[in-house]
Amino acid sequence: MLDTILVWFRRDLRLHDNETLWQAAQDAKQILPVYCFDPREFGASRLLELPRTGYFRSKFLLESLEDLQRSLSSLGSNLYIVCGKPEEQIPEILKQFPGQTAVYALEEFATEEIGVQKALANQLAKCGSQLKLFETTGLFKTKDLPFAVDRLPDVFTVFRQKLEKTLKVRPEFLSHNLKLPTAKLAEGSLPTIKSLASEAPITNLKPCLQFVGGETQALKRLNEYFWSKDLLRKYKQTRNGLIGPNYSSKFSAWLALGALSPVHIYHQVKRYEKERLANESTYWLIFELFWREYFRFSALKHGSRLFYKNGFIKNTKVFKQDKNLFKSWQSGQTGTDFVDANMSELALTGFMSNRGRQNVASYLCKTLGLDWRWGAEYFEMQLIDHDVYNNWGNWSYQAGVGHDPRDRTFNIERQAQTYDANGEYTNYWLERPTPQLKLF
Ligand SMILES: Cc1cc2nc3c(=O)[nH]c(=O)nc-3n(C[C@H](O)[C@H](O)[C@H](O)COP(=O)(O)OP(=O)(O)OC[C@H]3O[C@@H](n4cnc5c(N)ncnc54)[C@H](O)[C@@H]3O)c2cc1C
Numbered sequence: 001m002l003d004t005i006l007v008w009f010r011r012d013l014r015l016h017d018n019e020t021l022w023q024a025a026q027d028a029k030q031i032l033p034v035y036c037f038d039p040r041e042f043g044a045s046r047l048l049e050l051p052r053t054g055y056f057r058s059k060f061l062l063e064s065l066e067d068l069q070r071s072l073s074s075l076g077s078n079l080y081i082v083c084g085k086p087e088e089q090i091p092e093i094l095k096q097f098p099g100q101t102a103v104y105a106l107e108e109f110a111t112e113e114i115g116v117q118k119a120l121a122n123q124l125a126k127c128g129s130q131l132k133l134f135e136t137t138g139l140f141k142t143k144d145l146p147f148a149v150d151r152l153p154d155v156f157t158v159f160r161q162k163l164e165k166t167l168k169v170r171p172e173f174l175s176h177n178l179k180l181p182t183a184k185l186a187e188g189s190l191p192t193i194k195s196l197a198s199e200a201p202i203t204n205l206k207p208c209l210q211f212v213g214g215e216t217q218a219l220k221r222l223n224e225y226f227w228s229k230d231l232l233r234k235y236k237q238t239r240n241g242l243i244g245p246n247y248s249s250k251f252s253a254w255l256a257l258g259a260l261s262p263v264h265i266y267h268q269v270k271r272y273e274k275e276r277l278a279n280e281s282t283y284w285l286i287f288e289l290f291w292r293e294y295f296r297f298s299a300l301k302h303g304s305r306l307f308y309k310n311g312f313i314k315n316t317k318v319f320k321q322d323k324n325l326f327k328s329w330q331s332g333q334t335g336t337d338f339v340d341a342n343m344s345e346l347a348l349t350g351f352m353s354n355r356g357r358q359n360v361a362s363y364l365c366k367t368l369g370l371d372w373r374w375g376a377e378y379f380e381m382q383l384i385d386h387d388v389y390n391n392w393g394n395w396s397y398q399a400g401v402g403h404d405p406r407d408r409t410f411n412i413e414r415q416a417q418t419y420d421a422n423g424e425y426t427n428y429w430l431e432r433p434t435p436q437l438k439l440f
Contacts, residue, residue, distance in 0.1 A: 003099030004183050006032045008090060009079065012106040012136050012258035013064045014215040015071050015176040020134045022175035024104045032183040033072055034093065035065055037083040038116070042196055045377040046307075051197060054381040056350025058197040060213035062190055064257050067214025077180040081188035087119035094129055097183060106258070107133035109300040110388045111307070138293050139169050139262050142300065152294075152301045155405055159297075160290045169266045205431065207349035209245040211253050211384055218254035222265065225249050226272050235281040239288075240355050242425040248353065249285065252385035255292070262289050295393030298403065306392050309373060311401030319371040319399070326374055329364050332430075338416035339363045341429035348429075350384035355419055361398035362410035372399035 005028035007021055013035075015021065024031045042053050053061070069079040082089045094101050103124060108114065121131040135141040142149055146166040153159045211217075226232045231246050241247025254260035266286060273282050299306050310316055328334050332343035342356035352360070357379075365372040376395040380386050396402030420426055 002028045002102055004028055004030050004032055004094075004097040004101045006034055006090060006094055006101065006103045008086065008103050008105035009033060009035045009068065010106045010108065010258075011256065013068050014218070014259050014261060015068075015075075015178075016215065016219070017136075017172040017261035017264050018175040019136050019173045020104045020106060021180075022173040022178065023132075023134065025175070025178045025180055027102075027104075030181045030183045031077070032080065032093070032097070032185060033077060033180075034080045034082060034090065035068075036086045036089050037081070037191060038086060039084070040112070045380065047371070047373055048377050050377055050381045052380060053197065053386075054350070055193070055197040055200050056211075056382070056384040057386055059193055059200075060211060060253060060350075060384050061257060062193060062196075063213030063217075064215075064259050065190055065213075067216050067259070071215065072180070072182075075178065075180050077182040078187065080185050081190055083188070083191065085119075086116055087123050090120060091123045091127055091129070093185065094124070095127065096185070101129045103129065103131045105131065105133055106137065107135050108137075109296055111304045113388075137258060137262075138296055139266055139289060140167055140293055142297070145297070149297055149301050152297050154403060156291065156294050156403060159294050160287070163290065163293070169263055172261070172263055172267060201348050203348045205348055205429065208243065208345075208351060208353075209250045211250070211351070213253070213257065213259065215254075215259045218251070218260035221250065221254070222260065222268060225251075226268055230276070232269070232272055232285065233277065233279070233281055236279075236284045237281070239284070240353075240419055242353050242355060242420060243428070250351075252387070252390075253351075256385045256387040256390075262292065265289065292387075292390060294403075295389040298393055299389045306396065306402075307373065309371065309401070311396040311399070312403075313401050317399075317401060318369070319365065320369050321371050321374070322368075325368050326364075326370055329360070329368060329370070329375075330378055334363070334368075336363065336367075336412055337423075337426045337430060338412055338420065341426040344429040346379075346382055350382060352383075355415070357394065358398065359410050359412055359415050361395055362408070363412055365395075365399040366409040367412070372396065372401070 005024040007024045012018060012020060042051065044050065045052050072079050090103055117131065117133065124131050140163065144167055146162050238247040251260055251265065255262060269282050269286055302312050305312055309319060330343065332340035334340055339360050342352050342360050346352045361375055364370050364375045372395050376392055379391050393402060397404045400407035416426065
């Protein structure tokens, strides 16, 4: 048994089904839960120099941390907040604790995050400690895959079918109610929203859902969507909607920060299938979660190529870098109403439906022929549910440099007619001009 394990919370801001926390509680006399605000995550993006984390996600993150702090306190523990690079801050903290120590944390697969993990492991080794990583963001772990990750199929359907045939989702870790003897440390305070991001845009238009960060709200939303409002029953029919809280689950924002476990969602769907009904909607929600698995493993396989203009393909595609055209897209002034309405919703609320995202992404990189990575960077800043694997994976897919073997272009007019036939959505979001960012 180790003396102290520092549990480094990253995008796993929850107590339920948290293997890292559960294992730390088994392996140490005392734990030390820490969250680290890494300035690089709030710095400028690579191409457009946009803030990487904008207002909506910063606010959601602060709410999530407050909630985790409250939950840990109710178990007699705490969450210590530090600001700085994890590879510098964490070894400094550990120096205050004599005896055998380790750091337990979620394992990330994207290039930068892997870099941070490696740097931290090196620093810890120098002071006789070690980093142990746990794959807790998905339904499956790399070691469970029926193929080596560098053999990940290029086509999603092949991946999904292989997994559906061979893999079982693991049971949940019972980590929500643990006894957590906790080491004492001077408590840091959460940064203010002002110090993280610029002001929220002013609007009286209603977001599709009032997103509030944290595990408590995540579990409440799941309970509402599955059980009290019974919306899961019709998910397959409603999921391409555009208006209001209920056409889709809206789990993505909580999933992105790990406030909701996908394994918990999976087992709740299975319980729903036993207690209420199993139909194509219950199947389809899990189907969508498989996309999330796919993009995460794809990031591990392809490494930094996920962020290259030509992605994973061998041919060279031409994408323009025209700043005025890009501005017209970002600020919802392309003149194509369905695109403009969606861009307005995103700018004013931090959210856009999946249908909207597909259309505006296709419009940017196929119709306007612009560099898809500019779009991905804007989404990274603006989306409340930004997730590096899902955002960059979906963008490269839409741009035809990722996983889409068909490389389709959306017919926006036809899409608008199909999904917004009476113009209700478009009229609502075009009522107000979209705030224009100072971009270049
Ligand atoms: C250009 C583009 C960028 C995107 N960026 C992100 C992002 O940064 N973060 C993010 O979570 N999703 C992203 N998506 C995927 C998808 O649009 C959102 O997951 C979905 O709209 C979230 O709403 P929901 O939770 O109500 O989804 P639901 O329809 O209720 O689906 C349930 C869950 O399944 C997963 N899922 C559904 N569709 C996809 C998909 N295409 N790819 C991966 N996972 C999926 C999500 O975790 C989602 O929460 C992007 C899609 C596109 C086309």
